[in-house]
Amino acid sequence: MQASFKLSWGCKGQQANDQHKKEIVSFESGNITTADRSSKQVWTIVSNAAAISLTWETSPQTVIIFTKPNSTSVRLLSVEMLRWLREHKGLNVYVEPRVKAELLAESSSLDFVQTWEDDKEISLLHPMIDLVITLGGDGTVLWAASMFKGPVPPIVPFSMGSLGFMTPFHSEQYRDCLEAVLKGPISITLRHRLQCHIIRDKARHDYETEENTLVLNEVTIDRGISSYLTNLECYCDNSFVTCVQGDGLILSTTSGSTAYSLAAGGSMVHPQVPGILFTPICPHSLSFRPLILPDHVTVRVQVPFNSRSSAWVSFDGKGRKQLEAGDALVCSIAPWPVSTACQVESTHDFLRSIHDGLHWNLRKTQSSDGPRDT
Ligand SMILES: NC(=O)c1ccc[n+]([C@@H]2O[C@H](COP(=O)([O-])OP(=O)(O)OC[C@H]3O[C@@H](n4cnc5c(N)ncnc54)[C@H](O)[C@@H]3O)[C@@H](O)[C@H]2O)c1
Ligand SMILES: Nc1ncnc2c1ncn2[C@@H]1O[C@H](COP(=O)(O)OP(=O)(O)OP(=O)(O)O)[C@@H](O)[C@H]1O
Structure with a gap:
């Protein structure tokens, strides 16, 4: 039985209208799901960067730790953390099968750690997990989120x-931090994901389409190894947007706005602002500015039949797939956001990340010594 919690919204100390928001963000039985995007205005109210707080109604019992591979410091910390969670907190602890094999090779005293045998079992595991811990960088948070094809338990990301950018917790203070998280309430960032699926021209009469892929950062359609320009026809709710002629296009969440989209000239957007960033990669045109589209739209990117080359899609930088002429990628906001625990609060953590991680707007301060307005 999964631990249950409730979410509440507050604006600068005031309690916002939670009932209104609960109709849009459901958090029944520990599963966070958002309502259909047709309720446009209401969704905007929900997401509007108010501080969101998670309070446990029943205590978490089962925790999974995802770890960055090939790192000695991560491996050592994970062993210590697994023991502490089991022996001091009495929790059930899970790791990925690869990690369990590594742990057992190290010491048989770690046989209390649980795992799964087969990828199919992971969908059965989801309803049992109350809390996710990540030990690594942003890539480990992306990896952990990608394991959940539906609702995602709250994630506590430790920076290793x-x-x-998305990992505000310091690993040296993991005990204090996890004590506070397990007790609650926790300030969280509700990060939207995109659901993407490919429609193959060859299979357009088939009932079965390729399964949806969920991304936390972005889906990228690029020229891959081809030396030709990509030629991508883009539609937003069936209205023609533009044709991208360049290296490609990034469709990003607002969480992903500080990743690849930023490198391609897109704006940085607070992760709780609802929307889809439409950012071209090296467009061969003088006037192609990036766009931000509302969260309720469906974007379709199609390789036209007269394109000189195919295109390649990647999901959070992984799982490349080829798009042939006539194939399309369809993308919209998914109903299962990812909640990540904040060190302080969503806006504070976001600003700290752009200052400390990206050195945003760092400039020597002008001295007061000089000419002045009189
Ligand atoms: N030119 C680029 O900037 C570029 C190119 C390819 C991929 N990427 C990004 O890498 C991501 C995959 O990450 P990875 O760790 O698996 O690959 P990786 O190991 O190549 O790391 C990519 C870098 O992007 C940072 N990053 C990832 N998500 C971020 C976010 N939301 N905000 C700020 N920085 C972020 C990571 O900390 C890391 O430094 C992709 O989703 C894509 O956004 C960026
Ligand atoms: N549990 C995992 N299993 C397989 N691959 C993983 C796992 N966790 C992370 N990765 C992959 O390992 C790579 C590096 O991870 P991550 O970004 O967390 O570390 P990093 O590169 O040291 O961090 P930073 O990007 O902050 O420098 C990423 O591409 C990520 O997808």
């Missing part, structure tokens, strides 16, 4: 990488 170099940039750590």
Whole structure:
């Protein structure tokens, strides 16, 4: 039985209208799901960067730890953390099968750690997990989120990488931090994901389409190894947007706005702002500015039949798939956001990340010594 919790919204100390928001963000039985996007205005109210707080109604019992591979410091910390969670907190602890094999090779005293045998079992595991811990960088948070094809338990990301934009917790203080998280309430960032699926021209009469892929950062359609320009026809709710002629296009969440989209000239957007960023990669045109589309639209990107080359899709930088002429990628906001625990609060953590991680707007301060307005 999964631990249950409730979410509440507050604006600068005031309690917002939670009932109104609960109709849009359901958090029954520990599963966070958002309502159909047709309720446009209401959704905007829900997401409007008010501080969101998670309070446990029943205590978490089962925790999973995802770890960055090939890191000695991560491995050592994960062993210590697994023991502490089991021996001091009495929790059931899970790791990925690869990690369990590594742990057992190290010591048989870690046989209390649980795992699964087969990828199919992971869908059975989801309803049992109350809390996710990540030890690594942003890539480990993306990896953990990708394991959940539906609702995602709250994620507590510890920083053990170099940039750590989405990983606000310091691993040295893991005991204090996890004590506070397990007790609650926790301030969270509700990060939207995109659901993407490919429609193959060859299979357009088939009932079965390829399964949806969920991304936390972005889906990228690029030229891959081809040396030709990509030629991508883009539609938003069936209205023609534009044709991308360049290296490609990034469709990003607002959480992903500080990742690849930023490198391609897109704006940085607070992760709780609802929307889809439409950012071209090296467009061969003088006037192609990036766009931000509302969260209720469906974007379709199609390789036209007269395109000189195919295109390639990647999901959070992984799982590349080829798009042939006539194939399309369809993308919209998914109903299962990812809640990540905040060190302080969503806006504070976001601003700290752009200052400390990206050195945003760092400039020597002008001295007061000089000419002045009189
Ligand atoms: N030119 C680029 O900037 C570029 C190119 C390819 C991929 N990427 C990004 O890499 C991501 C995959 O991450 P990975 O760790 O698996 O690959 P990786 O190991 O190549 O790391 C990519 C870098 O992007 C940072 N990053 C990831 N998500 C971020 C976010 N939401 N905000 C700020 N920085 C973020 C990571 O900390 C890391 O430093 C992709 O989703 C894509 O956004 C960026
Ligand atoms: N549990 C995992 N299993 C397989 N691959 C993983 C796992 N966790 C992370 N990865 C992959 O390992 C790579 C590096 O991870 P991550 O970004 O967390 O570390 P990092 O590169 O040291 O951090 P930073 O990006 O902050 O420097 C990413 O591509 C990520 O997808």
